[in-house]
Amino acid sequence: MNRQLIEVGVVLLFASVPLWLGNLYYLHILITTGIFIIAAISLNLLLGYTGQLSLGHVAFFGIGAYTSALVSLGFDLELTDSYTFVFEPKPVWFSFLCGILFAAVCGWLIGKISFKVRGAYFVIVTISFAEVVRLVALNWIDLTEGPMALNNIPPFTLGIPGLWELTFYKKEPNYWLVLALCVLSFVIVRRLVESRAGRAMIALRENEPLATSVGVDVTKYLVLATVVSAGMAGAAGGLYTHYVRIVDPDVFLFIYTVTMVIMVITGGKGTLLGPIIGGLIFGILPEALRGVAGPEVQWIIYGILMILIVYFLPQGIVPALTNWWRQREGHQDPPAPKETAREVVN
Amino acid sequence: MAGKANQDKALTVDGLTVKFGGLTAVDAMTFDVHEGEVLSLIGPNGAGKTTAFNAITGYLKPSGGNIAYREANLVGLNPNQIADLGVVRTFQKTSVFGGQTAFDNVLMGLHRRQKQTALEIIFGLPSVGSEEQTMREKAREVLDFVGLGARANELGSALPYGEQRLLEVAIALAAHPSLLLLDEPVSGMNPSETASFMDMLGEIRKLGITVLLVEHDMKMVMGVSDRVVVLNYGSIIANGSPAEIQKNPDVIRAYLGERHRKTKRGGRGKRRA
Amino acid sequence: MDQLLQHFLNAMILGGTYALLGIGLTLIFGIMRVVNFTHGELYTFGAYMMFMFVMPLQTNFFLALLLAVMLGVALGALIEIMLLKPLRGADIDTTMLIMIGAWIAMQNMEQFVWSGIAKSINNPFPADPLVIGAVSVSWSRVFVFVVACALIAGTYALIQWTKLGKAMRATFQDTETAALMGVRINTVYIATFAIGSGLAAAAGALLGPIFVVYPTMGDMAALKSFAIVILGGLGSVGGATIGGFILAMMEELGAGYISSGYRDAMGFLLIIIILLFRPTGLFAQKERIG
Numbered sequence: 007m008n009r010q011l012i013e014v015g016v017v018l019l020f021a022s023v024p025l026w027l028g029n030l031y032y033l034h035i036l037i038t039t040g041i042f043i044i045a046a047i048s049l050n051l052l053l054g055y056t057g058q059l060s061l062g063h064v065a066f067f068g069i070g071a072y073t074s075a076l077v078s079l080g081f082d083l084e085l086t087d088s089y090t091f092v093f094e095p096k097p098v099w100f101s102f103l104c105g106i107l108f109a110a111v112c113g114w115l116i117g118k119i120s121f122k123v124r125g126a127y128f129v130i131v132t133i134s135f136a137e138v139v140r141l142v143a144l145n146w147i148d149l150t151e152g153p154m155a156l157n158n159i160p161p162f163t164l165g166i167p168g169l170w171e172l173t174f175y176k177k178e179p180n181y182w183l184v185l186a187l188c189v190l191s192f193v194i195v196r197r198l199v200e201s202r203a204g205r206a207m208i209a210l211r212e213n214e215p216l217a218t219s220v221g222v223d224v225t226k227y228l229v230l231a232t233v234v235s236a237g238m239a240g241a242a243g244g245l246y247t248h249y250v251r252i253v254d255p256d257v258f259l260f261i262y263t264v265t266m267v268i269m270v271i272t273g274g275k276g277t278l279l280g281p282i283i284g285g286l287i288f289g290i291l292p293e294a295l296r297g298v299a300g301p302e303v304q305w306i307i308y309g310i311l312m313i314l315i316v317y318f319l320p321q322g323i324v325p326a327l328t329n330w331w332r333q334r335e336g337h338q339d340p341p342a343p344k345e346t347a348r349e350v351v352n
Numbered sequence: 353m354a355g356k357a358n359q360d361k362a363l364t365v366d367g368l369t370v371k372f373g374g375l376t377a378v379d380a381m382t383f384d385v386h387e388g389e390v391l392s393l394i395g396p397n398g399a400g401k402t403t404a405f406n407a408i409t410g411y412l413k414p415s416g417g418n419i420a421y422r423e424a425n426l427v428g429l430n431p432n433q434i435a436d437l438g439v440v441r442t443f444q445k446t447s448v449f450g451g452q453t454a455f456d457n458v459l460m461g462l463h464r465r466q467k468q469t470a471l472e473i474i475f476g477l478p479s480v481g482s483e484e485q486t487m488r489e490k491a492r493e494v495l496d497f498v499g500l501g502a503r504a505n506e507l508g509s510a511l512p513y514g515e516q517r518l519l520e521v522a523i524a525l526a527a528h529p530s531l532l533l534l535d536e537p538v539s540g541m542n543p544s545e546t547a548s549f550m551d552m553l554g555e556i557r558k559l560g561i562t563v564l565l566v567e568h569d570m571k572m573v574m575g576v577s578d579r580v581v582v583l584n585y586g587s588i589i590a591n592g593s594p595a596e597i598q599k600n601p602d603v604i605r606a607y608l609g610e611r612h613r614k615t616k617r618g619g620r621g622k623r624r625a
Numbered sequence: 626m627d628q629l630l631q632h633f634l635n636a637m638i639l640g641g642t643y644a645l646l647g648i649g650l651t652l653i654f655g656i657m658r659v660v661n662f663t664h665g666e667l668y669t670f671g672a673y674m675m676f677m678f679v680m681p682l683q684t685n686f687f688l689a690l691l692l693a694v695m696l697g698v699a700l701g702a703l704i705e706i707m708l709l710k711p712l713r714g715a716d717i718d719t720t721m722l723i724m725i726g727a728w729i730a731m732q733n734m735e736q737f738v739w740s741g742i743a744k745s746i747n748n749p750f751p752a753d754p755l756v757i758g759a760v761s762v763s764w765s766r767v768f769v770f771v772v773a774c775a776l777i778a779g780t781y782a783l784i785q786w787t788k789l790g791k792a793m794r795a796t797f798q799d800t801e802t803a804a805l806m807g808v809r810i811n812t813v814y815i816a817t818f819a820i821g822s823g824l825a826a827a828a829g830a831l832l833g834p835i836f837v838v839y840p841t842m843g844d845m846a847a848l849k850s851f852a853i854v855i856l857g858g859l860g861s862v863g864g865a866t867i868g869g870f871i872l873a874m875m876e877e878l879g880a881g882y883i884s885s886g887y888r889d890a891m892g893f894l895l896i897i898i899i900l901l902f903r904p905t906g907l908f909a910q911k912e913r914i915g
Contacts, residue, residue: 059718061725119901126660126717126859130851131900134893137848141893145886194474201473201480202466209460212449219409219443220527221435221464230470260844264729271722302737309730313708316722 024178033177039289040184041246046269046281047191048238054276056231057211062132064263065139066109070240071247074105075159098163105244106237113236117229140258155254162248274322362387362562368417370403377403379586390563392573395583401566409441410434438530442520450509457508458491461526498522514545531562627759632881636874638766641773642828644869647853649824655860656797656817662724664825665847666731671697671826672833676746686749697826698819705818736840743837769831852892
């Protein structure tokens, strides 16, 4: 009960931001940060809970963005000299769902392929996948306009055309939309994690032979995690594309995956709040640094921060704070004495 | 195929052979485990006991032979599929989910007993919540059964060695086995822990669970087993009741060296604990 | 037919440098179990050092090449000592994250120092190509091929016949036993990383004068190295050598007969296909540890 009250309070607080912030540029930053937080939440499901480092995560984000953009804009493809496939523009809510679905299907494929191989191989397969998709977006000019980008993408709309429609031209409704989807993503991941499926994922991460010995199907749960994660990243991509209303092959750049990874690692992988905290920090930090340092210096700082965090705060901010809080509260149960635990196991 | 004797057979291992490169770890092993009994697999170190375990539970692909459980062929199945048939094992090296609490360890073990599907979970159906509630109660029951009720909120890796071994059994029991395979469950336990483990094994039996045990502790083996199968160099050299086995000259010969080594092993076990 | 022959020749020439990249990466992974994301940055570093010595400093081209490779070796050793040595025994994910951090930092330092504008490097070779029958190849590419082959041969010799090479092979087989037998694991690690980095820097220094030099050039090189290494099997030097040539061949044919835009995609398609059908790579005998 108490927990629910706090949660509702926090969401209301975030929802009230456009009412008192009064600066549209700051609101814009919060919107893009929110979109990245959704992507980070989705990555956390894979990286944090199943322990699989997906370094091609931006592919799902970009697939969601491109699919939603293309379905809402319509396109035609010259399949043979005599036949051209014409796809009429569809409403944005429909294109958005298509984006999620297609990203999830790609996640399913990648999951099926790459969970045969784990660890380093999974990482490399996911990177390769993202690069292939980027090169396709760059070169399939008939469909994607390549480097010229898809322009004039319609903004998000809700409602029934002709009867009542709400179009998200302004920043405020976009902010609330992103916030709502952030909350939804958070809730979905929390439900998964606190259920049979999530426990199976954690069990696989912690001790795969033991997990399989009690009947956990490795492939099934890893693929499930990838599908949900990819769909969620696709949703983030769709939000992005209808908010900025232009999309080019740069959405697939590796650096965006890295941003998501940094957000998750910094906040605390495998914790529910980690990606949100990490996302807020790394969404707002670039703006804070903007006046002081150029983008290269910013990225240098990111890289160094990432190294420092892995060295000194390997669990991330959220677990560190939880431990600190527990100790302050007098709960004398610090994290497991790892050394002795290892000795016993060996 | 009818007849009472056949019906009684739970696990049938027929001509099981496992080769690693040129080395034959298990050679044409044949034995049965009957429903409801405790069968011990013993033999000197390197006799192929754990290898046989791994082959039965799907962690190793046998090079030859058949393994069947209640008429289902186990060869070629994945470990999780074998677990779904009710064949659940523990590991020789202590194996728990170290980063999770004892309670969550058991919850993870309950995986097989739950019905909730991914979509039901994502949509947050009330059935999921009520199942979670039942499972939490179930997890408490299992923890109490192995005597770890008071340790529910401690991390798996923070438990003392003997309790980690109990937690392993709790995880396996949570998976609802009809055949439980225990790989040296009391190694590294002190005599009083071993004694209470033997009591617990009796309780497990009363639940109607068939037990296949690999163990070095002869006092335990002779105390709990209905039958004993003795392995040496990958082959079975004896198969019978504990009393018969103790008199069998082949067994005595195979074990003579082992007995002497055993006293030394005791010391090592303590250091490990 | 002539066109095919020309593609084949181009592939051989490009394949030499690809093999250098692959060997460096596979050595580091095989011996140290580190997925080295800074590999591409060492490649970039080699190219920029070449630029610095040849263009503003007017050093002799061949001396510049030597200096660039040596600085690459030194930078590799430095990375090893500063970033990886404190993390001995950490799991592969941890080192991977550290290396990703280092990659981002290094790439942007290059951008910061040299700006994002692509730079070209003059070379001292005659402008007229070498013509053999119906095919032709520029002298600068011939030089690249010869040096790459020499470096590959040198690396083989080092691994086969030197004491360090023996220690490296022992560590690859079984780190713990090697340590018990008196192999200084730390030294082996530093040397391995330095050699691997030197090979990447050499590839960059060799290709820099042929293409242009820009800060993100290493990304593609790193990804291609991963493709080569997966092709050959992680940890297999012979596999990486052949893998380099196969990738180059596929790229040439892909660019020639499909579309030049997809040249760079060939490697990744190759990775995905190989992992699908033969996850141990084409040449590895050892079981893959995932």
